[in-house]
Amino acid sequence: MSYGNQVQFKVYKEQEKAVVPVSYEELEQAAKEKLDESPYYYVAASAGGEETARANREGFHSWKIVPRMLCDTRKRDLSVELFGKTIPYPILCAPVGVQSIVHPEGEIASARAATSMGVPFISSTASTHSLEKVAAATADESVKWFQLYWSSDREIAASMVQRAEKAGYDAIVITLDTPMMAWREKDIENAYLPFLMGQGIGNYLEDPVFCSRLEKPPHEDLVGAVTYWSQVFGNPSLTWDDLQFIKMHTSLPILLKGILHPDDAKLALEHGVDGIIVSNHGGRQVDGAIAAIDALPEIIDVVNGEIPVLMDSGIRRGADIVKALALGAKAVLVGRPYIYGLALAGDAGVNQVLRNLIADLDLTMALAGKKSIRELDKSLLKRVER
Numbered sequence: 001m002s003y004g005n006q007v008q009f010k011v012y013k014e015q016e017k018a019v020v021p022v023s024y025e026e027l028e029q030a031a032k033e034k035l036d037e038s039p040y041y042y043v044a045a046s047a048g049g050e051e052t053a054r055a056n057r058e059g060f061h062s063w064k065i066v067p068r069m070l071c072d073t074r075k076r077d078l079s080v081e082l083f084g085k086t087i088p089y090p091i092l093c094a095p096v097g098v099q100s101i102v103h104p105e106g107e108i109a110s111a112r113a114a115t116s117m118g119v120p121f122i123s124s125t126a127s128t129h130s131l132e133k134v135a136a137a138t139a140d141e142s143v144k145w146f147q148l149y150w151s152s153d154r155e156i157a158a159s160m161v162q163r164a165e166k167a168g169y170d171a172i173v174i175t176l177d178t179p180m181m182a183w184r185e186k187d188i189e190n191a192y193l194p195f196l197m198g199q200g201i202g203n204y205l206e207d208p209v210f211c212s213r214l215e216k217p218p219h220e221d222l223v224g225a226v227t228y229w230s231q232v233f234g235n236p237s238l239t240w241d242d243l244q245f246i247k248m249h250t251s252l253p254i255l256l257k258g259i260l261h262p263d264d265a266k267l268a269l270e271h272g273v274d275g276i277i278v279s280n281h282g283g284r285q286v287d288g289a290i291a292a293i294d295a296l297p298e299i300i301d302v303v304n305g306e307i308p309v310l311m312d313s314g315i316r317r318g319a320d321i322v323k324a325l326a327l328g329a330k331a332v333l334v335g336r337p338y339i340y341g342l343a344l345a346g347d348a349g350v351n352q353v354l355r356n357l358i359a360d361l362d363l364t365m366a367l368a369g370k371k372s373i374r375e376l377d378k379s380l381l382k383r384v385e386r
Ligand SMILES: Cc1cc2nc3c(=O)[nH]c(=O)nc-3n(C[C@H](O)[C@H](O)[C@H](O)COP(=O)(O)O)c2cc1C
Pocket: 042, 043, 044, 094, 095, 096, 097, 098, 124, 125, 126, 147, 175, 257, 279, 280, 281, 282, 283, 284, 312, 313, 314, 315, 333, 334, 335, 336, 337
């Protein structure tokens, strides 16, 4: 619960201890100055000519908030409920792989920082540190989800899901939009694929099924392990019927990430999934794809409140979150902003980026005349075509 002006004074006071810039643009610039070119562009760049990455931002600009007055917004409640757990803010850390390229502690530092403030952490299959190590860095009661890249060796996929359940994760996010990496021009120019150097494959190196497929254990032959990983990472042959296989291996709620078409949302419902994440992977996969915020309204209509719909891609400030929630998203995922915080200052950087985002959201809600996330709906927005 937030109280009136106090949040504002607190933010100004805390700025004395600031470790990262407040504005997103300066945050990104500071990360660019700190990191080597290849890891910086691995994070910052998107697919192709980056049309979709730009559309993600333009999509938000097309919706304007029309604030309401005289609504007594002294006390605010930003909490939402997801799968039976209340989270204090409608914000989660998106699954981001290979975080060790920006900070040696990578996912461990991010998970520790996020969950210490009640922000759920979604741990990527493509993490450098294994899902067990990431979970161990967080408190038992913290909310954490595991993101699955479904290997073409399906026993590896099943094994990872079972490991996640055992390690205390609360939900499984299956990412559908990346059975292979898209045309990423900066990474190609830089000939940069950190996985080939053994980064971002920690979940495989510690997986019993993956290791059982190798002639020698990874510590004796990393090249052999990387080679096998490159053969089994993705699975472009998957169809809707395959979902049943993962459902058989876990009792956790299953969300599908990367849904953009309303017909796919319909299929997701028909196949009994528990949630949807509307996302274009931050513009990193299909260049020319629809902005996630533009895909959201039709998907919300199709889903009709049956399961939670979350969204990501392009969330940079509190107003973006208000818009996404007013259009029907239950919560949002944030990607690059927290990774820049991690790059600049480890857990303290992640912490500050998230705190700023939460405070910005809280103030925007108050000034728009809204006390609670439940009060947000489309009546707060106007579409302005430019
Ligand atoms: C460096 C990087 C790595 C990513 N790795 C993954 C991943 O391993 N799994 C996944 O589902 N999404 C991954 N994503 C996509 C994010 O989960 C999320 O969809 C995207 O970052 C949201 O857009 P934003 O960065 O504009 O906030 C990655 C994104 C970035 C920037």
